Amino acid sequence: MTRRTVEEHAAAVAALLAPVLAPRAETVSLAGALGRLTAEPVRSPVDLPLFRNSQMDGYAVRAADLVDLPRTLPVAGVVPAGAPVPAELPAGTALRIMTGAPVPPGADAIVPVEDTAPDGHGVRILAGRRAGEYVREPGSDVRRGDVLVPSGTRLAARHLAALAASGLAEVPVRRSPRVAILTTGDEVVPPGSQPAPGQLFDANGIALDAAAREAGAIPVLRGHASDDPAQFATLLAEATERADLVLTSGGISQGDYEVVRQALEPRGAWVGAVAMQPGGPQATGVVDGVPVLCFPGNPVSTQISFTVFLRPLLRAAAGLPPMPARTARLAEDVRGVLGKRQFRRGRVGENGRVELVAGPGSHLVASMAAADVLVEVTGDLPAGAEVAVIPL
Numbered sequence: 001m002t003r004r005t006v007e008e009h010a011a012a013v014a015a016l017l018a019p020v021l022a023p024r025a026e027t028v029s030l031a032g033a034l035g036r037l038t039a040e041p042v043r044s045p046v047d048l049p050l051f052r053n054s055q056m057d058g059y060a061v062r063a064a065d066l067v068d069l070p071r072t073l074p075v076a077g078v079v080p081a082g083a084p085v086p087a088e089l090p091a092g093t094a095l096r097i098m099t100g101a102p103v104p105p106g107a108d109a110i111v112p113v114e115d116t117a118p119d120g121h122g123v124r125i126l127a128g129r130r131a132g133e134y135v136r137e138p139g140s141d142v143r144r145g146d147v148l149v150p151s152g153t154r155l156a157a158r159h160l161a162a163l164a165a166s167g168l169a170e171v172p173v174r175r176s177p178r179v180a181i182l183t184t185g186d187e188v189v190p191p192g193s194q195p196a197p198g199q200l201f202d203a204n205g206i207a208l209d210a211a212a213r214e215a216g217a218i219p220v221l222r223g224h225a226s227d228d229p230a231q232f233a234t235l236l237a238e239a240t241e242r243a244d245l246v247l248t249s250g251g252i253s254q255g256d257y258e259v260v261r262q263a264l265e266p267r268g269a270w271v272g273a274v275a276m277q278p279g280g281p282q283a284t285g286v287v288d289g290v291p292v293l294c295f296p297g298n299p300v301s302t303q304i305s306f307t308v309f310l311r312p313l314l315r316a317a318a319g320l321p322p323m324p325a326r327t328a329r330l331a332e333d334v335r336g337v338l339g340k341r342q343f344r345r346g347r348v349g350e351n352g353r354v355e356l357v358a359g360p361g362s363h364l365v366a367s368m369a370a371a372d373v374l375v376e377v378t379g380d381l382p383a384g385a386e387v388a389v390i391p392l
Helices: 007-023 155-167 204-214 228-242 259-267 299-318 365-369
Strands: 025-029 058-061 071-079 092-097 109-112 117-121 122-125 147-149 170-174 180-183 218-225 245-249 269-275 281-287 290-294 328-329 341-348 353-356 371-375 384-389
Touching: 007 281, 007 299, 025 218, 058 071, 092 122, 109 204, 117 259, 117 328, 117 384, 147 269, 170 384, 180 204, 204 245, 204 299, 218 228, 228 245, 228 259, 228 290, 245 299, 259 269, 259 290, 281 299, 290 299, 290 341, 299 341, 299 365, 299 371, 341 384, 353 371
Parallel strands: 071 092, 180 218, 180 245, 245 290, 328 353
Antiparallel strands: 025 170, 058 092, 058 109, 071 122, 117 122, 269 281, 281 290, 328 384, 341 353, 341 371, 371 384
16 A cells, blocks of 8 residues: 655645636525625625615705704605605605605705604704705715625625625625535444444534535535445445535445445545554545545544645635644643654643643544644654644
């Protein structure tokens, strides 16, 4: 079995995925656009506001009629929000108006209701207003053709509100990679089922699905195949039809029932090992033009492999900020493994020192949940040594 360094395998994975992770655009509905990255500047097709309307509940008036106050004006009627534009307001009159309702021609100010008092069939104006006060003019928010949202913006609720207010139902965004996730093994059963002796629950399917989403990808298929090559081949064919990238877990070691290796090696895939622990067995290939990235089956190995080799690429493709390694000092002595880079699970304390969580075993999935960083260990290291830590 050929062995790569961590850097060599990371470079091979990056080269394999470069074509499918290259920036591309697609148009999605606003309902599905939250968190997506705009692929180009989005311009308003309209002026906002669309028409002159009232900022307050009150009375539309001519400012020139409010020179001597207080003054009682006859009320010409009422205009609610959503009504057509009223007829021109005669001089010396007021029009009862609701917030958002169209302001009639001739009116140039709104007197808030709290600055008025009923007076018979009219309204007594207690405070004057200058022309333009509380009147929202068309285009005072944004003009037709102005940029509403710049290119490269991660869409939040406030951006979607502006797009919707401008009448846009769709938005061009950077296309997220479509990922298929395939777990394997006769011994694996779904969470919630009753395992038989020798079986275990499938943690990798949900872990890879969640990790892919968190990194900006869209899982389009999550399936499980037994150690039957025909069943795996059928699932793999479905995955390559639907996804830009296929992820597998398990089935690539040197045992007798390595269904992924058996399916991919005849297709020219690289199946080998990386000088790391956990996560030594790795494989890469292309099936029907779709890259396939294969991780080992132990739950911690799968998660570490995703974090080290795939997460940076997916986040970059989705426009998410990187999560680079930083440094911390060990809180304790650590024994390494000769010739391998270990990725130990750790937790950074308030003093900035990193403590290891449990041992190096690839089965310690509960301990993985208790960690907040991966600690890169190369050889024996004393307490206080500076190490690279990768945030989880």
